[in-house]
Amino acid sequence: MLEQVSQSKVFGGWQKQYTHTSSTLNCTMRFAIFLPPGASQQNPVPVLYWLSGLTCTDENFMQKAGAFKKAAECGIAIVAPDTSPRGEQVPDDPQGQYDLGHGAGFYLDAVRLPWDQHYSMYSYVVKELPKLIETHFPVTSVRSISGHSMGGHGALTIGIKHSDDYRSVSAFSPICHPGACPWGQKAFRAYLGENRGLWLDYDAVELFKTRACTVPVLIDQGEADPFLEEQLKPEDLLAVINKQHPNFHYRSHPGYDHSYYFIQSFIGQHLEFHAKYLYPED
Amino acid sequence: MLEQVSQSKVFGGWQKQYTHTSSTLNCTMRFAIFLPPGASQQNPVPVLYWLSGLTCTDENFMQKAGAFKKAAECGIAIVAPDTSPRGEQVPDDPQGQYDLGHGAGFYLDAVRLPWDQHYSMYSYVVKELPKLIETHFPVTSVRSISGHSMGGHGALTIGIKHSDDYRSVSAFSPICHPGACPWGQKAFRAYLGENRGLWLDYDAVELFKTRACTVPVLIDQGEADPFLEEQLKPEDLLAVINKQHPNFHYRSHPGYDHSYYFIQSFIGQHLEFHAKYLYPED
Numbered sequence: 001m002l003e004q005v006s007q008s009k010v011f012g013g014w015q016k017q018y019t020h021t022s023s024t025l026n027c028t029m030r031f032a033i034f035l036p037p038g039a040s041q042q043n044p045v046p047v048l049y050w051l052s053g054l055t056c057t058d059e060n061f062m063q064k065a066g067a068f069k070k071a072a073e074c075g076i077a078i079v080a081p082d083t084s085p086r087g088e089q090v091p092d093d094p095q096g097q098y099d100l101g102h103g104a105g106f107y108l109d110a111v112r113l114p115w116d117q118h119y120s121m122y123s124y125v126v127k128e129l130p131k132l133i134e135t136h137f138p139v140t141s142v143r144s145i146s147g148h149s150m151g152g153h154g155a156l157t158i159g160i161k162h163s164d165d166y167r168s169v170s171a172f173s174p175i176c177h178p179g180a181c182p183w184g185q186k187a188f189r190a191y192l193g194e195n196r197g198l199w200l201d202y203d204a205v206e207l208f209k210t211r212a213c214t215v216p217v218l219i220d221q222g223e224a225d226p227f228l229e230e231q232l233k234p235e236d237l238l239a240v241i242n243k244q245h246p247n248f249h250y251r252s253h254p255g256y257d258h259s260y261y262f263i264q265s266f267i268g269q270h271l272e273f274h275a276k277y278l279y280p281e282d
Numbered sequence: 283m284l285e286q287v288s289q290s291k292v293f294g295g296w297q298k299q300y301t302h303t304s305s306t307l308n309c310t311m312r313f314a315i316f317l318p319p320g321a322s323q324q325n326p327v328p329v330l331y332w333l334s335g336l337t338c339t340d341e342n343f344m345q346k347a348g349a350f351k352k353a354a355e356c357g358i359a360i361v362a363p364d365t366s367p368r369g370e371q372v373p374d375d376p377q378g379q380y381d382l383g384h385g386a387g388f389y390l391d392a393v394r395l396p397w398d399q400h401y402s403m404y405s406y407v408v409k410e411l412p413k414l415i416e417t418h419f420p421v422t423s424v425r426s427i428s429g430h431s432m433g434g435h436g437a438l439t440i441g442i443k444h445s446d447d448y449r450s451v452s453a454f455s456p457i458c459h460p461g462a463c464p465w466g467q468k469a470f471r472a473y474l475g476e477n478r479g480l481w482l483d484y485d486a487v488e489l490f491k492t493r494a495c496t497v498p499v500l501i502d503q504g505e506a507d508p509f510l511e512e513q514l515k516p517e518d519l520l521a522v523i524n525k526q527h528p529n530f531h532y533r534s535h536p537g538y539d540h541s542y543y544f545i546q547s548f549i550g551q552h553l554e555f556h557a558k559y560l561y562p563e564d
Contacts, residue, residue: 066348
């Protein structure tokens with residue numbers, strides 16, 4: 001089932017890549033996993049799921065985030081799936097643009113042709129992938145979730161809807177209000193159609209309008225992010241969140257942009273945040 | 283002269299890319315620089331030069347090494363040049379392979395046609411680049427040098443020959459004995475010709491045969507490195523070094539490979555090593 005593609009020792013742990021046949025996505029998928037030193041069947045560790053942004057694969061976070069020193073110290077495994085189904089048989093954007101199709105799954109379950117046979121990243125991330133990980137690796141079923149940009153949107157919406165399954169949620173530069181920005185509207189029209197009722201279920205701003213924030217949330221946003229105003233719209237999220245909610249933390253960082261340089265500057269703090277909830281007894 | 287290509291804030295400092303016209307290489311060159319927080323004309327900082335390996339550009343180390351947290355703490359700037367001259371007018375390997383021509387300058391001054399008009403990475407790294415950096419950025423002329431694989435070869439040979447100009451030298455997985463391995467022999471034949479007397483000046487093993495190790499050296503090598511036996515040959519270097527030399531430190535790490543996952547695991551220790559010599563008064 002699982003086929004190992006690569007492995008590298010890092011900070012005393014291991015970064016490994018695998019492929020598997022996904023029954024949810026009807027294609028071969030690759031994912032990466034970091035296992036901290038000491039993880040074993042006798043000493044299983046909790047997992048942080050990381051969802052990447054547009055154009056990324058399972059590799060971007062692993063190579064560029066600089067997360068493993070802290071993850072090794074905290075004893076946290078990290079799993080990074082790809083950002084969409086892939087392969088010749090998987091439909092791609094007919095215009096060949098980066099923000100639809102391959103690399104742009106948007107962590108939802110598509111209902112429209114030709115996308116609906118493969119584009120079910122929501123179900124893949126929430127159901128198939130954790131089951132696979134918990135079957136084959138020395139991990140517990142204790143999970144948190146994080147992501148960047150499109151993946152920040154994924155982490156927030158999944159974390160809000162499944163607050164019993166994830167101990168904590170964090171995001172860098174998330175697409176907070178996809179129903180109100182060009183990236184999100186393009187994806188939602190293609191994958192979900194014009195029925196805006198379907199959009200509400202994949203939009204953090206809409207979800208927070210009707211739900212309390214019961215899971216701890218940490219969001220970091222750079223103020224020099226070129227996508228801030230048109231695509232990310234954190235102010236829309238802040239407007240619907242009770243800002244006094246003790247579980248919700250939003251931080252705005254002068255000078256930082258949308259890149260992995262921003263992520264690597266604060267990923268250590270995100271891991272410490274998640275560790276508090278993944279290891280509450282400590 | 284200098285044209286800024288990009289900038290990203292990272293760990294309170296800045297990672298920036300520039301292009302300039304190199305009179306040594308007769309082409310436009312790009313380099314990257316990390317400036318730690320607080321670096322200014324009133325508070326100039328020392329510089330670690332980083333030389334990358336085959337196929338790399340100025341970007342690999344900056345994106346993948348995870349070096350900036352420690353460099354920010356230590357107050358060290360990092361400069362990463364490209365690994366060869368570039369451009370349509372710059373000759374490339376006629377066979378189109380990765381280990382000659384573009385991305386494979388080998389940190390030497392070529393003497394043979396068609397390479398001799400552009401391939402002078404040795405002079406570029408030793409003379410033109412530091413002068414440029416020290417003219418345009420808030421740095422001192424206090425320097426150390428490090429690198430990986432082909433860049434480890436560059437750091438060792440340059441550091442040995444210019445021990446007055448560099449306070450310390452380190453290398454990950456260096457090509458220790460290029461005159462005795464396929465990568466080095468191919469490059470030396472092309473760039474320098476069959477006169478092996480010319481080769482000696484760019485070969486760490488040959489240089490150490492006739493020189494004492496007067497500059498502090500730290501070398502890290504992974505034992506699962508697939509290039510270890512055929513290409514890197516650290517045992518040849520250890521055979522000519524007086525192993526009791528207090529300035530020479532060689533460490534062999536079980537399980538680690540040739541990738542940036544190995545580098546990111548130990549780059550913090552390299553920065554601490556260099557900081558001892560870059561800031562000897564502390």
